[in-house]
Amino acid sequence: MEQILPHLDSVFSIDCVLFGFDGKELKILLIERNEEPFKDWWALPGNIVGPDESLDQSASRILYELTGLRGIYMEQYYAFGDPHRHPQGRVITLAYYALIRLGGDKELRPISTYAKRANWLPITDLPKLAFDHQKIYDKGLEKIKRRIKHQPIAFELLPEKFTLTQLQHVYELVLGKKLDKRNFRKKIISFGVLKELDEKQKGVSYRAATLYRFDKRKYAKLFGKEISF
Amino acid sequence: MEQILPHLDSVFSIDCVLFGFDGKELKILLIERNEEPFKDWWALPGNIVGPDESLDQSASRILYELTGLRGIYMEQYYAFGDPHRHPQGRVITLAYYALIRLGGDKELRPISTYAKRANWLPITDLPKLAFDHQKIYDKGLEKIKRRIKHQPIAFELLPEKFTLTQLQHVYELVLGKKLDKRNFRKKIISFGVLKELDEKQKGVSYRAATLYRFDKRKYAKLFGKEISF
DNA sequence: TTACTTAGTGTAAAAAATACACACTATATT
DNA sequence: AATATAGTGTGTATTTTTTACACTAAGTAA
Numbered sequence: 001m002e003q004i005l006p007h008l009d010s011v012f013s014i015d016c017v018l019f020g021f022d023g024k025e026l027k028i029l030l031i032e033r034n035e036e037p038f039k040d041w042w043a044l045p046g047n048i049v050g051p052d053e054s055l056d057q058s059a060s061r062i063l064y065e066l067t068g069l070r071g072i073y074m075e076q077y078y079a080f081g082d083p084h085r086h087p088q089g090r091v092i093t094l095a096y097y098a099l100i101r102l103g104g105d106k107e108l109r110p111i112s113t114y115a116k117r118a119n120w121l122p123i124t125d126l127p128k129l130a131f132d133h134q135k136i137y138d139k140g141l142e143k144i145k146r147r148i149k150h151q152p153i154a155f156e157l158l159p160e161k162f163t164l165t166q167l168q169h170v171y172e173l174v175l176g177k178k179l180d181k182r183n184f185r186k187k188i189i190s191f192g193v194l195k196e197l198d199e200k201q202k203g204v205s206y207r208a209a210t211l212y213r214f215d216k217r218k219y220a221k222l223f224g225k226e227i228s229f
Numbered sequence: 230m231e232q233i234l235p236h237l238d239s240v241f242s243i244d245c246v247l248f249g250f251d252g253k254e255l256k257i258l259l260i261e262r263n264e265e266p267f268k269d270w271w272a273l274p275g276n277i278v279g280p281d282e283s284l285d286q287s288a289s290r291i292l293y294e295l296t297g298l299r300g301i302y303m304e305q306y307y308a309f310g311d312p313h314r315h316p317q318g319r320v321i322t323l324a325y326y327a328l329i330r331l332g333g334d335k336e337l338r339p340i341s342t343y344a345k346r347a348n349w350l351p352i353t354d355l356p357k358l359a360f361d362h363q364k365i366y367d368k369g370l371e372k373i374k375r376r377i378k379h380q381p382i383a384f385e386l387l388p389e390k391f392t393l394t395q396l397q398h399v400y401e402l403v404l405g406k407k408l409d410k411r412n413f414r415k416k417i418i419s420f421g422v423l424k425e426l427d428e429k430q431k432g433v434s435y436r437a438a439t440l441y442r443f444d445k446r447k448y449a450k451l452f453g454k455e456i457s458f
Numbered sequence: 459t460t461a462c463t464t465a466g467t468g469t470a471a472a473a474a475a476t477a478c479a480c481a482c483t484a485t486a487t488t
Numbered sequence: 489a490a491t492a493t494a495g496t497g498t499g500t501a502t503t504t505t506t507t508a509c510a511c512t513a514a515g516t517a518a
Contacts, residue, residue, distance in 0.1 A: 010241055010278070010280065012239055012241055012321055049239070049310065049321070051239065051312070051319060052312050053312065054310060054311050054312060055308060055309075055310035055321070076307070076308060078305070079284060079305060079308050079323050080284075081278070081283060081284035081323075082283050083280070083281050083282065083283060090280060092241055092278070092284070094308050094310075163496090164496090164497090165495075165496075180476075180477075180478085181496090181497085182477095182478085182497085182498070182499080183475075183476065183477085185497080185498085186499095187474095187475090200484095204484085204485085204494090204495080205484080205485050205486060205493085205494075205495095206483080206484060206485060206486095206493070206494045206495045206496080207482075207483040207484045207485080207494080207495060207496050207497090208483085208484065208485095208495095208496085209495075209496055209497085210496085210497090392465090393465090393466090394464080394465075409507075409508075409509085410465090410466085411466085411467070411468080411508095411509085412506075412507070412508085414466080414467085415468095416505095416506090430465095433463095433464080433515090433516085434462090434463080434464095434515085434516050434517065435462075435463040435464045435465080435514085435515060435516060435517095436463075436464055436465050436466090436513075436514040436515040436516080437464095437465085437514085437515070437516095438464075438465055438466085439465085439466090
């Protein structure tokens with residue numbers, strides 16, 4: 001977010017790439033700007049870091065203001081500071097990505113004034129973005145591609161209880177390639193961080209799959225040995 | 230660097246962890262502060278980002294002012310912005326690491342006023358650091374540990390021509406563990422990015438080892454296929 | 459010539475990654 | 489009741505990668 005420049009001094013902001021998964025597609029949350037520069041363009045949500053906020057706090061606040069969600073997994077990944085990235089002055093921005101399970105209902109609340117609206121758009125079909133936000137998004141996607149191979153972040157995109165097929169789907173979408181079902185299951189189960197539940201999927205018109213849960217305790221124990229998908 | 234706060238507004242700085250390898254040890258460059266706060270403490274070199282500098286430019290400048298070196302491999306890796314990390318006000322700092330071959334001669338030139346002196350200190354025996362610089366250093370080391378496994382950054386710590394033993398030594402120091410000589414050589418050679426030279430090591434009082442050179446052209450070709458050490 | 463120090467090399471075993479296809483089960487449809 | 493549909497769930501053989509491991513060769517110094 002970079003619409004108002006309080007001084008001629010440098011401004012420090014945070015921009016967020018919010019990745020959401022609705023069971024089908026991977027999407028990001030974009031806002032349609034209501035102010036110059038780049039009025040009517042789509043942009044990543046962002047804001048200026050407050051004087052008493054830590055960086056992580058600031059990122060959480062931005063996400064909360066936009067979605068009403070708290071406790072979401074977020075991580076900073078790169079600072080963008082080209083002197084001319086903002087046409088009206090120096091704005092250094094720190095990029096965060098967040099991972100969100102969509103399909104809940106309380107997402108998206110009233111938005112601050114500088115945006116007309118906010119929308120979840122599939123990453124396969126993104127509009128032109130304001131500022132250098134395309135670059136910020138690209139780097140963010142690259143980052144989660146790497147990270148999903150070594151850290152258990154895929155679960156952040158899924159509901160508490162999920163099927164192995166859903167999990168595989170997340171990996172395929174993030175990595176941008178098909179995976180072999182049998183090999184995927186073999187490997188993911190061999191990590192020993194999933195708990196098989198007694199429950200089955202509901203509301204499907206075919207054989208219901210077994211539900212699993214990510215076991216944080218087990219993961220914490222095994223940690224050190226890093227996962228390597 | 231965080232000694233002078235022009236305004237009460239937030240200040241944006243860059244701090245650098247300069248890793249140097251002299252053929253024996255891995256060291257970092259620290260400065261002894263000449264000003265409050267943390268007068269007489271050791272600290273990472275840093276400075277405020279100038280109004281017309283990009284972040285990378287700023288980092289390069291800081292390194293140049295300290296060492297007289299240009300064209301050094303540097304990379305940003307994390308932003309630290311706790312509101313209380315600096316006792317005198319809000320300073321958000323972006324951390325860079327740099328990789329430098331020591332043993333040249335032109336390193337270390339006159340230092341700016343806020344430092345009494347600068348010194349290369351072995352990472353195995355670091356003093357207490359000012360501010361949150363220990364945290365910054367820790368994260369930097371962690372970062373290059375990861376990166377050396379996937380990117381050809383080890384060569385940045387070595388002279389143009391190096392022996393396989395020297396290369397292995399760098400890996401061992403960064404990763405903090407011993408590696409098997411035969412397996413190391415097999416693997417590193419199988420990447421196909423080293424050029425074996427007709428030259429031998431000189432000035433050693435034992436059998437001279439063959440020299441190699443990192444072949445950037447070959448590496449660029451093979452890229453996409455990522456190295457995985 | 460000998461002693462010393464590091465360079466340089468191969469193989470076997472274990473583990474991990476890959477490729478690959480069909481029967482099962484729950485529901486919906488007729 | 490029978491059938492169609494759609495996704496679940498499973499095993500094995502092959503290839504590739506990783507690991508463990510020890511001696512001879514070459515050059516220098518005494």
